[in-house]
Amino acid sequence: MNNLMTVHTLGPKLIEALGAPKHCTWIELRLAFxxxxxxTCEYYPVGDDGTIDLAAKVLAEYELVPRATPAAVELHPAEGVGFDVWMRERTEAVxxxxxxxxxxxGIPYT
Incomplete structure (x- = not known):
């Protein structure tokens, strides 16, 4: 199996994951401390009639924000009270x- 990522395989997946417009000519992802x-992306807008307007490139900039955590995902008990408190409670229970x-x-030795 070939796991090689090319612009033709990575590009569409990145566009979809970021929610960027489909007809991007370039995407710049800035991750700075x-x-x-x-x-930031440059793309061709789609007109009202559904055609791509090749004469009108648009520059757009987005901020990435975290998505809501699904309700089905439960936090580990240590994340709710802090590791030290969780470990003390666990050690005391044991x-x-x-x-x-x-x-x-205990164990009967005969």
Whole structure:
């Protein structure tokens, strides 16, 4: 299987993923430290009759924003209360379970 990405395979996927106009002539994706990621693209607009207007290139700039997290995705318990609190609670629960087991006599050795 060939996993080689070319402009013909990557371009359409990138355009779709970014929600950019379909008839792009170029896309610039800027990812800079401390800045909101931006996408600048040049594209041919589609007229009211559905034809591509090759005489009127348009320059557009977008800001990337996070999509809402699906409700079905649950956060790990450590993400809600913080790792240290979660680990202390988990360690204490395991300790209490071990102590309860030991109070019952543990494993009978005969």
């Amino acid at each position: 401390g800045e909101i990621p931006t996408v 300790h209490q379970a071990m102590m309860k087991h030991a109070r019952r006599g």
